[in-house]
Amino acid sequence: MKLGVIGGTSLFGTKLLEGAKEKEVETKYGSAYLLVTDELVFIPRHGKATNIPPHRINYRANLASFKLLDVEKIIGASSVGSLKRAITPRSLVVPHDYICLYNIPTVYDDEIVHVTPGLDDGLRTTIIEVSKDLGLDLIEHGVYFQTAGPRLETKAEISVMRNYADVVGMNMASEATLAKELGLRYADISTVDNYAHGIIEEEALDYKKIVEDAAKSRVDLEKVLIKLIEVIE
Numbered sequence: 633m634k635l636g637v638i639g640g641t642s643l644f645g646t647k648l649l650e651g652a653k654e655k656e657v658e659t660k661y662g663s664a665y666l667l668v669t670d671e672l673v674f675i676p677r678h679g680k681a682t683n684i685p686p687h688r689i690n691y692r693a694n695l696a697s698f699k700l701l702d703v704e705k706i707i708g709a710s711s712v713g714s715l716k717r718a719i720t721p722r723s724l725v726v727p728h729d730y731i732c733l734y735n736i737p738t739v740y741d742d743e744i745v746h747v748t749p750g751l752d753d754g755l756r757t758t759i760i761e762v763s764k765d766l767g768l769d770l771i772e773h774g775v776y777f778q779t780a781g782p783r784l785e786t787k788a789e790i791s792v793m794r795n796y797a798d799v800v801g802m803n804m805a806s807e808a809t810l811a812k813e814l815g816l817r818y819a820d821i822s823t824v825d826n827y828a829h830g831i832i833e834e835e836a837l838d839y840k841k842i843v844e845d846a847a848k849s850r851v852d853l854e855k856v857l858i859k860l861i862e863v864i865e
């Protein structure tokens with residue numbers, strides 16, 4: 633069975649997607665744009681033209697398209713800011729839980745169903761094992777705090793979040809929740825691209841460094857995803 637991956641546009645043009653064919657899938661929530669290879673069904677979160685901002689991503693269509701294609705195991709690859717000094721930019725984190733207090737998406741518009749959210753432990757373990765085999769130093773636990781975006785957070789917001797979570801991003805909780813509702817397995821690997829606003833007071837955020845760190849984590853991320861395709865059946 634093919635592996636599903638939802639990721640940023642940074643994975644465009646990588647070996648992972650060599651020879652991929654474009655596909656549009658119509659779902660009851662709208663259409664999803666996918667890139668399909670022999671082993672992989674990839675959804676670029678920000679769409680074909682890479683211009684869909686986080687608050688306008690059609691998460692329901694994306695997840696429902698996996699369901700329609702019988703893709704049951706999904707890895708989310710997410711970009712995050714660090715809420716802890718010890719979690720440095722360029723780290724990889726495999727979150728074990730998440731916080732998402734608002735804008736929670738659902739496929740249950742016409743019936744009353746309350747799923748219990750959570751990330752898939754089996755897939756999390758596989759991500760961790762594969763990364764260790766590759767000699768990558770990844771952080772095996774973490775709480776992901778989801779914001780609606782597209783703006784970044786205020787320092788005051790981050791000072792609240794840092795007490796309860798380890799990383800902050802704009803997508804993963806929505807995807808994990810919908811996957812659960814649709815009976816799909818989902819786990820995430822987050823690449824830390826920056827310290828969140830105000831975490832490092834004494835150092836101004838250096839954008840050039842953020843871009844360099846992000847490019848390096850993409851290389852590690854791609855290695856992990858290529859290996860996951862080999863081991864996940």
Ligand code: HPA
Nearest residue numbers: 711712713800801802828
């Ligand atoms: N905040 C929210 N989302 C993010 C960040 C951040 O600092 N970095 C990458 N995605």
